[in-house]
Amino acid sequence: MDEVYRGVPVTMSRVVGTPAALDAIGRVVAERGPIMFFQSGGCCDGSLPMCFGEGEFVIGGHDVRLGTVGGCPFWIDHRQFEAWKHTQLILDVGAGDPEGFSIAAGEGHHFLTRSRVFTGDELSVLEEAQPPS
Amino acid sequence: MAVVEDVVRDGKTSGGAFVAPGRAGSLVDVKPRYENFIGGRWVPPAKGQYMQNISPVTGHPFTEVARSTAEDVELALDAAHAAKDAWGESSLAERAAVLNAVADAIEANLTMLAVAESWENGKPVRETLAADIPLAVDHFRYFAGATRSLEGRSTEIDKDTVAYHFHEPLGVVGQIIPFNFPLLMAAWKIAPALAAGNCTVVKPASPTPWSILKLAEVIADIVPPGVLNIVTGPGGEIGKALASSPRIAKIGFTGETTTGRLIMQYAAENLIPSTVELGGKSPNIFFSDVMDQDDRFLDKAIEGLVLYAFNKGEVCTCPSRALVQESMYDRFMERCLDRIGRITQGDPLDPTTMLGAQNSAQQLEKITGYVDIGVQEGAEVLIGGERTLLDGDLVDGYYFEPTVMKGHNDMRIFQEEIFGPVLAVTTFTDEADAVRIANDTLYGLGAGVWTRNGNLAYRMGRAIKAGRVWTNCYHLYPAGAAFGGYKISGVGRENHLMMLDHYSQVKNLLVSYSDEPLGFF
Numbered sequence: 001m002d003e004v005y006r007g008v009p010v011t012m013s014r015v016v017g018t019p020a021a022l023d024a025i026g027r028v029v030a031e032r033g034p035i036m037f038f039q040s041g042g043c044c045d046g047s048l049p050m051c052f053g054e055g056e057f058v059i060g061g062h063d064v065r066l067g068t069v070g071g072c073p074f075w076i077d078h079r080q081f082e083a084w085k086h087t088q089l090i091l092d093v094g095a096g097d098p099e100g101f102s103i104a105a106g107e108g109h110h111f112l113t114r115s116r117v118f119t120g121d122e123l124s125v126l127e128e129a130q131p132p133s
Numbered sequence: 134m135a136v137v138e139d140v141v142r143d144g145k146t147s148g149g150a151f152v153a154p155g156r157a158g159s160l161v162d163v164k165p166r167y168e169n170f171i172g173g174r175w176v177p178p179a180k181g182q183y184m185q186n187i188s189p190v191t192g193h194p195f196t197e198v199a200r201s202t203a204e205d206v207e208l209a210l211d212a213a214h215a216a217k218d219a220w221g222e223s224s225l226a227e228r229a230a231v232l233n234a235v236a237d238a239i240e241a242n243l244t245m246l247a248v249a250e251s252w253e254n255g256k257p258v259r260e261t262l263a264a265d266i267p268l269a270v271d272h273f274r275y276f277a278g279a280t281r282s283l284e285g286r287s288t289e290i291d292k293d294t295v296a297y298h299f300h301e302p303l304g305v306v307g308q309i310i311p312f313n314f315p316l317l318m319a320a321w322k323i324a325p326a327l328a329a330g331n332c333t334v335v336k337p338a339s340p341t342p343w344s345i346l347k348l349a350e351v352i353a354d355i356v357p358p359g360v361l362n363i364v365t366g367p368g369g370e371i372g373k374a375l376a377s378s379p380r381i382a383k384i385g386f387t388g389e390t391t392t393g394r395l396i397m398q399y400a401a402e403n404l405i406p407s408t409v410e411l412g413g414k415s416p417n418i419f420f421s422d423v424m425d426q427d428d429r430f431l432d433k434a435i436e437g438l439v440l441y442a443f444n445k446g447e448v449c450t451c452p453s454r455a456l457v458q459e460s461m462y463d464r465f466m467e468r469c470l471d472r473i474g475r476i477t478q479g480d481p482l483d484p485t486t487m488l489g490a491q492n493s494a495q496q497l498e499k500i501t502g503y504v505d506i507g508v509q510e511g512a513e514v515l516i517g518g519e520r521t522l523l524d525g526d527l528v529d530g531y532y533f534e535p536t537v538m539k540g541h542n543d544m545r546i547f548q549e550e551i552f553g554p555v556l557a558v559t560t561f562t563d564e565a566d567a568v569r570i571a572n573d574t575l576y577g578l579g580a581g582v583w584t585r586n587g588n589l590a591y592r593m594g595r596a597i598k599a600g601r602v603w604t605n606c607y608h609l610y611p612a613g614a615a616f617g618g619y620k621i622s623g624v625g626r627e628n629h630l631m632m633l634d635h636y637s638q639v640k641n642l643l644v645s646y647s648d649e650p651l652g653f654f
Contacts, residue, residue, distance in 0.1 A: 003467045014618060040391035042576065042621070043412025044311050044338070047499050048548045050391040057391070058398050077390065077622065079575045083548040087506065096495045097184075097339055099312075100392035101373045115545070117509040122291055 005112040012122050017069035017086060024105040025070035035103060037069065039089065039113060041078040045099035049074070049091060049113050052103060082100075086123065091115040143156075144248065150483035151248045151258055153188075153526075155195055157379045161252070166197035169365060170349040173358025174213030179204035179403030183278050184366070186343050189255035190481050192529030193271040198342045199365035200245070203374035206334065209362040210380045213305040213332035216359025221330045224278050228328055234355045235338055240270045242351050243251055244442035246344070250316050251481045253344040255531065257480050259654045268610055269320035271424040272628075275612030276328040279630045283329075289483070293647035298378040300637040302330030303382035307375040308343070310398075312338035312492050313447040313552075317610075319345050323361060325632035334362045336380070338388075339429075340493045344366045368392070379403050383636065386410070387449070390621055407634060408625030410449060410618060413578030416571040417441070417452035417607060418561075418593065420584035421461040431468075436581045438469045440569050441449050442476060445491055446554040447624075450579030452607055455558040458601070462560050469537075470516055478521055491531040491553060493636045500533050500553030501545055512540030512557070529583050542570050550576070564589065568596045577619030581607045600626070631633055 034054035064081040098110035141158030155163030168175040178199040185194035204653035223254040247261035288296040342365035378401040386396045386406045391408040400407040423434040481489030517536030536555045547559045561567040577599040594602040602616045
């Protein structure tokens with residue numbers, strides 16, 4: 001968890017990565033260049049973070065950049081951000097191929113999002129650092 | 134679970150469960166590996182790579198399918214383009230005959246396909262026998278009928294000028310199928326595309342590529358070569374190759390929002406239309422008058438709440454948010470929890486099983502994660518909440534207990550599709566409160582309203598911002614009822630005659646029957 005976000009202590013970033021995620025990101029980036037994440041929603045694999053080559057997915061003017069993980073930007077739809085903003089997203093790696101058009105986190109593995117509910121104090125600090133951009 | 138030595142009759146063991154596909158006595162043959170279905174033939178993947186296909190029933194691989202690459206998508210597009218002129222010019226009667234023959238063939242193999250679908254997806258065979266496969270049959274018949282009713286319109290602009298409007302096929306379309314109803318969702322997409330005179334390249338979901346290949350075996354000699362092509366493999370490779378191809382005239386997709394956006398992005402690059410269905414978080418609303426009498430209707434309403442467990446909750450329109458009127462909450466939920474407690478979970482191939490296996494390890498992990506988030510957010514687990522561990526051959530399968538959590542609508546378990554047998558329940562005070570909570574969501578695919586008061590039901594149905602409001606019913610999917618999303622649940626409609634418009638373009642012939650020049654030059 002190597003990230004500092006706008007001076008907010010690392011553990012209070014809106015998105016962090018587990019060692020397994022950081023390791024996988026390092027390998028994917030070494031193999032194919034810069035990548036980006038977009039948190040999905042909805043049907044089927046809706047709660048998974050989708051991993052794309054940087055610039056493959058066009059970011060819209062209303063999307064919210066939660067931070068970076070392993071140097072890679074992590075984005076979410078602004079409406080989904082409103083529903084999810086009380087939770088910290090923890091990027092991790094699980095067994096099984098990715099769904100959608102996402103890049104795998106290594107052969108037979110996919111990126112996934114775990115979540116932790118922020119404490120009241122953490123939320124106050126984060127709201128002062130708002131808005132993410 | 135089927136024991137191989139057991140007495141086998143009609144594809145079932147003496148215990149009544151269907152024998153697992155590929156085993157002695159099963160109704161379903163399984164080959165060691167499957168190639169792509171392109172141009173009416175089985176074509177090995179260009180790079181010769183295959184991937185294992187797992188049954189969620191056991192958590193173990195049972196066959197291999199092609200791990201295709203962009204070259205295979207091109208082969209499929211070649212076959213589709215070669216077939217499109219003849220199919221596009223086929224008469225409506227010819228197209229209808231093919232669609233009806235497809236329906237007949239599926240019906241003749243209904244039990245085999247139902248067992249295959251259950252093995253592939255993990256859903257209980259009682260559902261595939263009674264819903265998935267019969268609905269797929271009906272869907273092909275509906276569009277066979279619909280295509281015969283296709284009529285162009287003509288307008289007499291003035292006495293010598295006539296505007297004729299013809300439906301013309303788009304040509305070759307791409308269609309990406311989700312894992313939750315591998316055959317039914319394929320039928321939803323393929324039937325209207327073919328009915329409108331298009332050829333299609335279909336990419337099944339990565340976890341469920343096999344049952345549609347069993348369907349292809351059944352209909353291979355019915356559909357003209359190249360009209361229907363199926364390519365299996367990873368979404369990031371072939372899904373992208375198909376959706377971004379300049380050789381398709383439309384893309385249809387069902388899945389999550391980010392891929393939905395990417396599909397629309399690719400469609401924008403190629404200036405082609407897209408239809409995307411992206412899920413929901415559907416409210417199921419119970420007014421207190423359902424308990425005015427203890428009768429069949431109340432029984433139906435209780436089942437209506439428990440329908441969140443249909444297909445293990447892996448439904449875009451899963452009624453996963455129950456809104457129960459406060460004044461009857463305790464009495465009503467007592468009845469519902471009693472019913473949920475009597476759900477039988479086990480071998481999906483046993484016709485008495487009500488709750489089967491989640492589709493993949495990924496899904497199981499996600500569901501577990503959401504229960505964890507719900508508990509962190511302060512929700513109360515009323516029943517379930519844990520992975521179900523079965524024994525024997527099912528020990529590594531992906532089973533989860535039917536679960537109910539009580540909380541409030543701001544919690545993430547109320548805001549995001551969990552895609553598992555997890556119900557989030559909350560209370561409302563009155564009609565206005567019910568509408569407010571129901572619409573407090575990013576999504577708008579489905580909703581349910583239960584009341585004995587017809588006026589209230591009508592007002593609720595119109596006030597809820599969702600593409601389908603089931604009224605005193607839920608989870609009915611008849612062909613002929615339009616299905617699609619409001620808000621971020623998607624763009625477009627399926628399951629209805631109007632799909633023929635979505636898979637056609639309009640040709641206008643503007644004809645003058647006058648000999649008079651305009652007189653400008």
